[in-house]
Amino acid sequence: MAEHNAQGEVCERVDLPITGMTCAACANRIERTLNRQPGVRKASVNFATERATIEFDPSATNTGTLIETVRDTGYDVLEVSVNENAQDSLEAAHAAEYVTLKRKFIVAAVLSLPVLVIAMSHGSISFLNFDGVNWLQFLLTTPVVVYSGRQFYTGAWAAFRHRSADMNTLIAVGTGTAYIYSVLATAFPSLFVTESGAHSAHAATMVPVYYEAASAIIALILLGSTLEARAKGRTGDAIRKLIGLQPKTARVVRNGEELEVETDRVIAGDVVIVRPGEKIPVDGVVTEGASAVDESMLTGESIPVEKSAGSEVFGATINKTGAFHFRATKVGKDTALQQIVKLVRDAQGSKPPIARLADTISGIFTPVVISIAIATFVIWFVAASPEVRFTMALVNFVSVLIIACPCALGLATPTAIMVGTGKGAELGILIKGGDSLETAHKLNTIVLDKTGTVTKGEPELTDVVTENGFNEHELLRLIASAEKLSEHPLAAAIVRGAEKRGIDINKAEAFNAIAGRGVEARVAGRHLLLGNERLMTESGIEIETSSAYAERLADEGKTPMYAAIDGKFAGLVAVADTVKPGSKEAVAELQRLGLEVVMMTGDNERTADAVAREVGITRVLSQVLPQDKAGEIKRLQAKGKLVGMVGDGINDAPALAQSDVGIAIGTGTDVAIEASDITLIRGDLRGVERAIALSKATIRTVKQNLFWAFIYNVIGIPVAAGILYPFTGWLLSPIIASAAMSLSSVSVVSNSLRLRSFRG
Amino acid sequence: MDTNEIIVIAVGILAVVTVIWWFFGERETVAAEVRKDGVQEIDITVKGGYSPDVIAVKKGVPVRLNFFRDETSSCSEQVVIGDLGIARDLPAYKTTAIEFTPDRTGEFPFTCGMNMLHGKLKVT
Numbered sequence: 001m002a003e004h005n006a007q008g009e010v011c012e013r014v015d016l017p018i019t020g021m022t023c024a025a026c027a028n029r030i031e032r033t034l035n036r037q038p039g040v041r042k043a044s045v046n047f048a049t050e051r052a053t054i055e056f057d058p059s060a061t062n063t064g065t066l067i068e069t070v071r072d073t074g075y076d077v078l079e080v081s082v083n084e085n086a087q088d089s090l091e092a093a094h095a096a097e098y099v100t101l102k103r104k105f106i107v108a109a110v111l112s113l114p115v116l117v118i119a120m121s122h123g124s125i126s127f128l129n130f131d132g133v134n135w136l137q138f139l140l141t142t143p144v145v146v147y148s149g150r151q152f153y154t155g156a157w158a159a160f161r162h163r164s165a166d167m168n169t170l171i172a173v174g175t176g177t178a179y180i181y182s183v184l185a186t187a188f189p190s191l192f193v194t195e196s197g198a199h200s201a202h203a204a205t206m207v208p209v210y211y212e213a214a215s216a217i218i219a220l221i222l223l224g225s226t227l228e229a230r231a232k233g234r235t236g237d238a239i240r241k242l243i244g245l246q247p248k249t250a251r252v253v254r255n256g257e258e259l260e261v262e263t264d265r266v267i268a269g270d271v272v273i274v275r276p277g278e279k280i281p282v283d284g285v286v287t288e289g290a291s292a293v294d295e296s297m298l299t300g301e302s303i304p305v306e307k308s309a310g311s312e313v314f315g316a317t318i319n320k321t322g323a324f325h326f327r328a329t330k331v332g333k334d335t336a337l338q339q340i341v342k343l344v345r346d347a348q349g350s351k352p353p354i355a356r357l358a359d360t361i362s363g364i365f366t367p368v369v370i371s372i373a374i375a376t377f378v379i380w381f382v383a384a385s386p387e388v389r390f391t392m393a394l395v396n397f398v399s400v401l402i403i404a405c406p407c408a409l410g411l412a413t414p415t416a417i418m419v420g421t422g423k424g425a426e427l428g429i430l431i432k433g434g435d436s437l438e439t440a441h442k443l444n445t446i447v448l449d450k451t452g453t454v455t456k457g458e459p460e461l462t463d464v465v466t467e468n469g470f471n472e473h474e475l476l477r478l479i480a481s482a483e484k485l486s487e488h489p490l491a492a493a494i495v496r497g498a499e500k501r502g503i504d505i506n507k508a509e510a511f512n513a514i515a516g517r518g519v520e521a522r523v524a525g526r527h528l529l530l531g532n533e534r535l536m537t538e539s540g541i542e543i544e545t546s547s548a549y550a551e552r553l554a555d556e557g558k559t560p561m562y563a564a565i566d567g568k569f570a571g572l573v574a575v576a577d578t579v580k581p582g583s584k585e586a587v588a589e590l591q592r593l594g595l596e597v598v599m600m601t602g603d604n605e606r607t608a609d610a611v612a613r614e615v616g617i618t619r620v621l622s623q624v625l626p627q628d629k630a631g632e633i634k635r636l637q638a639k640g641k642l643v644g645m646v647g648d649g650i651n652d653a654p655a656l657a658q659s660d661v662g663i664a665i666g667t668g669t670d671v672a673i674e675a676s677d678i679t680l681i682r683g684d685l686r687g688v689e690r691a692i693a694l695s696k697a698t699i700r701t702v703k704q705n706l707f708w709a710f711i712y713n714v715i716g717i718p719v720a721a722g723i724l725y726p727f728t729g730w731l732l733s734p735i736i737a738s739a740a741m742s743l744s745s746v747s748v749v750s751n752s753l754r755l756r757s758f759r760g
Numbered sequence: 761m762d763t764n765e766i767i768v769i770a771v772g773i774l775a776v777v778t779v780i781w782w783f784f785g786e787r788e789t790v791a792a793e794v795r796k797d798g799v800q801e802i803d804i805t806v807k808g809g810y811s812p813d814v815i816a817v818k819k820g821v822p823v824r825l826n827f828f829r830d831e832t833s834s835c836s837e838q839v840v841i842g843d844l845g846i847a848r849d850l851p852a853y854k855t856t857a858i859e860f861t862p863d864r865t866g867e868f869p870f871t872c873g874m875n876m877l878h879g880k881l882k883v884t
Contacts, residue, residue: 374775
């Protein structure tokens, strides 16, 4: 984790557990070696705790190199407490857990089946009706309890020691009670002989045993856990896919030598070589060579981006055509990709406010259920007839413990948030947390920043109109040649426009920028004037015929410029910040969702209205100064609106922060992610609608899950306690209770997984 | 009402009271140790719960919580400090450090991803 030390420099800290040290001298030796390493600020090795604590400059070295250093000194490093490794080991743990659970389930199922047959036959199968049948059940059930069910008992014990209780507690107490009672009833039947059965010759077999409850419950719950482990593994797919984008190795040049190293060993400042078709390992700046790079995994833009010396490149993007060298600037967890991974991971752990109630309930759930179970036992013991009171009290006690499912409550929110935010990341929508999700689905007003959000944010050449018999191609060539020398942003738009049309640009001479009016220059022996109406009037050039046309262009939000060649009016060109493709559809979709769409801009009313008309927005806030944008949002909120603000993240930061949900668009930079609640990596405005739709779908899933989890417990527990018995004679067998319990958590996870098919 | 019934009722009531006291009673608070470099640090073992589970720290001083997950049970594979917006995966048998600087006082619960295991940070 990055920190700032006293000098304000960024430094990172790592704790390495070291093995193989035999005395304090070993510790000193490692400490000295580490302190000599470049980039290490301070290293201390503690012999007693067997740990090395190292503070280092992440731009000069990294954990991998430090571990190597310790190993080179002759000692070993056990484990690394860096979070990057967490995903891999968690996945391995999930896979191992699945295999173990499956094996335990198979053992439990195979052994439970005969026990179940014996119990259900109630003596009707004659060869199963022998004296030692209880002992046979004991032999079959014991391995199920001791081997398959072990995890429930150890888990319950560990929780108990911490004065907490979880699902394990319920299962352990439930099955443990059934098992221990049955063992006692088998070994000492006389303890439980009821008055009515006392005279029977088969007193021992008359005492009921509940081995089948213990073993079948364990089998069924293991089946549920196995299914759940598999489904839960799938909820983390999105992160896995993101991490999988990063190549495993990188080719770097060190000391003039080209060598292949693992990607996490690349340090900032390394020169990295990338060949055509390879993935770029880390973020950096191109130093030599040129290529086109497919950045679609980060930007969603499918057209490869041209890169040459000085261009920024990002890890996990794919180099298409040429080979190039670049200097690594951001490595390890600082790369754009890792930032995204971190953001998604943090979001997946967050919870929307709607889940607070569920959290409060699940926090007290288990002890409350245990209390209800005890009460159930007492009530049945007192209320039932003496012959059956103990067994009925016992069976219902076990049923209550087993049917209660804190898991479904606990899984309801996190699984939906995990799948929802993961799906978002796949679609280029980065959602910061649960509360952003919950607020986003309730928005009723969306404010769109104009420049860069609705429009491309970069002026473009839109119109070329000729007069007095001039050729369009020729006119544009002269204008672009002159504008090539200008530094004005509109000039760059004209030059780009000419190049796009395949026009060769000449060298211009005698270039002169006339402040507030335009430019003049000499191109290919001809004199060119380009500028506003004032420039033309002052130069005595007649433009009358075109001024109405220019007026219309201005109404469309464009900036017209007049051109004169050799003192004669030649026509006009217009430049405008054009609307992004998809903006119009996006506005329509947002309006269809019932949101009021407002456009906000610093531009004049005329330009703003023109753009708003084009995309179908009726409410426009124009001439809003950057510092007043947040105030405008506040004003809307004061009217009771829940406002989502869409902007490009940097200059709109105050407005994004003021809004209920700030949506940064078209960027993956840290600043934008920091300032916003939702970040759309792609520049397409349609992402806003998709983000809102996704938040609605996710919150809907959370609500469904919570509803079912609540209802399940609210109905299940009283039924298991036997509340229906006085009216209908219904009692819930503990085995049915365990099946219902397993099903409830599996169904919650499955419901969350449905979000994976969200298309937006 | 026979003797057995009276005994069962009495034991039942006692059991419920014990359960409630055991699970909801007051816990012991452990203060994080302030190290030489000014960081308040504490090791927390994660095994069916957090030990210690109530941790006192001071406002405005960097905190480092070293979570050592001493089990593979999937219940504890994530730790969440919801109020601080922190969620971390905890690999089994490894130490995961969580660092932050508390900027306000109050009680901040930390839980596992499913809100089954509970701990609390008391910032003063």
